[in-house]
Amino acid sequence: MTVTVGLLHPGSMGAAFGAQLGARGHTVLWCPDGRSDATRLRAEDAGLQPVTLAELVARSEVLLALCPPAVAEEVAAAVAAVRATSADAIYVEANAVAPSRVQRVAELLAPMPVVDAAVVGSPPAGGKTPTFYLAGTEEQTDRIVQLFAGTDIRTHVLGDSLGAASALKLAYTSYQKVSRVLAAVAYGAADAYGVGDALLAIAAKRTRSYLVETDYIPKTAARAWRWGPEIEDAAGLLADAGLPDSLMHAAAATLARWDGSKDQQLTIAEALEELHGRPDDPT
Structure with missing residues (x-):
């Protein structure tokens, strides 16, 4: 079963994640607004589809936030500003931020479900196999585990305590x-x-x-x-x-x-x- 994923935003790690998902047949969207030429090239190389932020949020079943940690809450707030109240996508907060900031992201996005996540390892390219640690409800983390099945990204669920992966x-x-x-x-x-x-x-x-x-x-x-x-x-x-x-x-x-x-x-x-x-x- 294919999934539409919105990637926020394709740095070296995010672009590699997006390429892995695209290779498995999933649709990966990204928003080029305000992004650098280097980011645009990474997105093109990874086969990501450019859309507006509003379209990205509206179409995505999973929103994957992999961006500089300093702007993690800013990115979440931007998503919250354009999402429909009926949206049922899962927001995966995968930035290197403190557990307290994960909680703030969850509050910004409520009632959208949030999975706390963290990457340990190098971008999944050239045979590299990073581990993607997840924390959240069983239903939500199971969906993310299934999403990355068959990729070079190894998933590991830490439980249902939001903030455990970030910690x-x-x-x-x-x-x-x-x-x-x-x-x-x-x-x-x-x-x-x-x-x-x-x-x-x-x-x-x-x-x-x-x-x-x-x-x-x-x-x-x-x-x-x-x-x-x-x-x-x-x-x-x-x-x-x-x-x-x-x-x-x-x-x-x-x-x-x-x-x-x-x-x-x-x-x-x-x-x-x-x-x-x-x-x-x-x-």
């Missing part, structure tokens, strides 16, 4: 993307002092991501009292090299939440409770 995406982002920034800053500092190759040699000895080593969280808490000052000195190193030091200061401030855990044998749960802080905690 997972941003939790992962908080490590994965920030760690890339930290890597650039660390290498920049080492390179400034002529020890870049030595730093890479040290890093090459590791084979796993710190993100999976949750048993190290309590150890970090127990050592925070001495790690904090060390990281503040690292901030000084970066500043001397003309590199941004705010990430180091922020990390030191985070470690300060564990100041009372010096050399303690905490569980993971206890360490995380301390990290959450107390209502009167100035950090």
Whole structure:
């Protein structure tokens, strides 16, 4: 069974999603109003059909929002402004936004049903197979799972709690993307002092991501009292090299939440409770 999908808006990820759906026989619409020449070329290459926003909303059974996160609510508001009150399309909020913003999108679009979604992985082209995480009612998420059946996009339903997919995406982002920034800053500092190759040699000895080593969280808490000052000195190193030091200061401030855990044998749960802080905690 073919479905008409309205794509808001075809960036590199959205265009690749649209191409996957088009290859399965679905009709994928997009609105070129106000879009750049680069976006128009992506849409053409992906075989998307250009229409007005009003027509896109009126014709679509699924509205897929894959746009820069800063404009997620603006896009939802634009859809709400032109939709018919009887429209029964599903709005898939697939942007990297906080759960609270997903709730605001749902409020903007009510009574239109909203599925919370998040993409983890590269655009589905050249053999890449990203995972599309979904959260919402079973009926709605089932429809989205069926929509992407047979494509290179793997779906994974997280349950019916709106915001769960977005929370997972941003939790992962908080490590994965920030760690890339930290890597650039660390290498920049080492390179400034002529020890870049030595730093890479040290890093090459590791084979796993710190993100999976949750048993190290309590150890970090127990050592925070001495790690904090060390990281503040690292901030000084970066500043001397003309590199941004705010990430180091922020990390030191985070470690300060564990100041009372010096050399303690905490569980993971206890360490995380301390990290959450107390209502009167100035950090």
